Amino acid sequence: MAYYYLVSQLPNISAAEGKSALPLNQESFKELCCRFLSEDEKSVVGSLSLVPPKDASSTGSVFLDTWYEKERSLRYALAQIRAQKMKKDAAVLPPGVTADIIQAARTAVGMDSPLSAEQFLFEYRIRLLDELRPLDSFSVDSVYAYGIRLLLVERMKKFDAEIGKTSYHKIYDNILEGDK
Incomplete structure (x- = not known):
């Protein structure tokens, strides 16, 4: 029941809003979560990151574990393709x-503009997040998915072309x- 009250208070966030301020930032999100989540869940929210742990340690959430595995795989694929492009040795892919991850990495690396590549990867990650999002919109995993989405949108809003x-x-x- 507590998740319902929390999720219903979370505003819609979108990167399409341009450079305008988001209705909620990471700090406000964590503060709101503190009122509704257990200590363990607050700890997970506090450790949400766009950089997955290098080892596949469990977060206690199947959703987050899957998200981090996909993000880690994308980063390995990007590193390998970039290394190959520069004719350097690359680590073996896990x-x-x-x-689809390899194709996304190839597409991003093949783009002329780093900003275009970042926009492509942002859209890819958002689609992936939507695919992985739990069916129960009022679960703790939905709260975690919202936190990851917020991190992605905040990061994208920081980009300046020049x-x-x-x-x-x-x-x-x-x-x-x-x-x-």
Whole structure:
């Protein structure tokens, strides 16, 4: 019952709102969750991240474990394809990497603009999140899914094309200088 009251208070969030402020930020989300969740659930909400743990340790949530496995697989695929593109050695992909993850990574790496690649990966992650979202909209896993969505949207709103282009060229030049 507590999840119903929590989920019903969560506003809709969308990256389509441009640079306007979100109706809720991570801090407000965690604060709201503290009123309705158990200590263990609060701990999980407090540790939500877009960077999955390197090891496949259990979070206590099947939804989060699956999300982190998919995100970890995507990151491995991106790393391998980028390394191959630069003619460098790459780590072997873990067994959980599926064909759709490899295709998404190839598409992103093949894009000319890093911002376009990030937008593509954002949309891919949102679709994946929607596919994994629990059927019970008023479960703790729905709260976790909302937290991940909020992290994704907040991250996407931080991108600025000019600042990103300058940073990209600086990083790329440093990489090329390191190869000499």
